[in-house]
Amino acid sequence: MAMEAIKLALKKRDASLKAKKLRAQSLVPGVIYGHGTENKNVAVDYNSFHKAFKAAGESTLLDLEIEGDGTVKALVKDWQVDPLSNRYIHVDFYQVNLKEKLKTEIALNFVGESPAVKEQGGSLVKTLDSVLVECLPTDLVGHIDVDVSVLKSFDDMIAVKDLAVPPGIEILENADEVIAKIEAPMTEDELKALENAAPIDVTAVKTEAEVKAAEEAKKAAEEAAAKE
Numbered sequence: 001m002a003m004e005a006i007k008l009a010l011k012k013r014d015a016s017l018k019a020k021k022l023r024a025q026s027l028v029p030g031v032i033y034g035h036g037t038e039n040k041n042v043a044v045d046y047n048s049f050h051k052a053f054k055a056a057g058e059s060t061l062l063d064l065e066i067e068g069d070g071t072v073k074a075l076v077k078d079w080q081v082d083p084l085s086n087r088y089i090h091v092d093f094y095q096v097n098l099k100e101k102l103k104t105e106i107a108l109n110f111v112g113e114s115p116a117v118k119e120q121g122g123s124l125v126k127t128l129d130s131v132l133v134e135c136l137p138t139d140l141v142g143h144i145d146v147d148v149s150v151l152k153s154f155d156d157m158i159a160v161k162d163l164a165v166p167p168g169i170e171i172l173e174n175a176d177e178v179i180a181k182i183e184a185p186m187t188e189d190e191l192k193a194l195e196n197a198a199p200i201d202v203t204a205v206k207t208e209a210e211v212k213a214a215e216e217a218k219k220a221a222e223e224a225a226a227k228e
Contacts, residue, residue, distance in 0.1 A: 005060070005062060005073065006061075007052075007063045007065060008044060008048060008052045008062050008064055009044070009045070009065045009067070010030075010042040010065065011042060011043045011044070011067045012041070012042060012066065012068065013029060013042050013043040019089070019090070023089065026045065026046045026047070027043040028044050028049050028089065028090065028091055029042075029043050030042050030044060030090060030091040030093060032074060032093045032094075032095050033092070033095065034094055034095030034096065034097070035097065036097070040066065040069075042066065042093075044091065046087070046088065049088060050088065053088075056076065056142070057076075057142060057143075058075060058077075058104060058105055058107075059075070059104055059105065059107065059140050059142060060075075060140065060141075060142050061074070061096070061138075062074050062075065062076070064095075072095050073095065073098060073137060074096060075102075075104065076091060077093060078092040079092065097137075098136065098138055100137075101134050101135060102134070102137060103134050104133060104140070105131065105132055105133070106130060106131055106133050106140070106144055106169075107129065107130045107142070107143045108128060108129055108130055108143065108146050109146065110145075110148055110180065111145050111146065111147055112147045112148050112150075113148065113149055114152070114182060115152045116151050116152055116153055116154055116156065116182040120154070120184075120185075122182040122183060123185070124180060124182060125180065125181050126180050127178050127179060127180065127181070128177065128178075128179045131144065131160065131171050131173050132172045132173055133170060134170045134172055135168050135170060136168060139167070139169055140169075141169070144163055144165065144166070145164065146158060146163065146179060146180060148180055151180065151181070151182050153182070154182050154183075156182065157181040157182075158178070158179045158180045158181070159177060159179060160173045160179060161175040161176065
């Protein structure tokens with residue numbers, strides 16, 4: 001069942017206004033774009049966006065209420081985060097056409113408990129955390145559940161073709177691609193071999209630049225010797 005759209009109020013933004021000034025006012029600068037639509041520069045309250053994005057992710061429709069310009073349906077398409085403060089500094093919204101299919105990622109939500117982990121000491125290995133899909137915007141869901149309780153032995157695995165996909169959604173990944181499997185615990189012999197493994201001599205490891213410099217020096221020496 002598709003999730004209900006989340007509302008988010010946006011202000012129109014003068015493109016000439018510096019982003020730094022907006023951020024000082026706890027606003028995140030952004031842009032709305034889409035097929036056949038004109039780009040719109042906007043700004044959104046930081047806390048409101050943080051809350052909405054946490055709930056919506058990348059696969060839930062947002063009702064963007066643009067100041068003085070009505071409401072449009074959109075997805076969070078891209079965003080930028082300051083590496084030091086870890087705060088959002090820019091966001092891209094993709095305005096959708098409810099009658100046109102789109103391609104996007106839907107997160108995988110791992111549920112349940114594997115008997116091979118609980119009873120045999122295995123480790124759950126997840127090889128995908130989302131899948132690429134195509135569907136109408138109204139058929140989007142916030143996530144697709146993956147029930148790992150079916151992994152009862154070390155030979156069991158869950159592939160893309162095993163997913164319970166909601167109606168209207170087509171998964172574009174390879175059907176045989178593995179999503180989750182169980183890794184057997186290491187044997188005593190393997191643990192012993194790991195403990196006895198010789199440590200790596202990091203002083204003997206050369207960087208690519210050092211190898212290249214040595215090769216160039218060798219070539220120069222050979223050329224010089226040839227001229228003598």
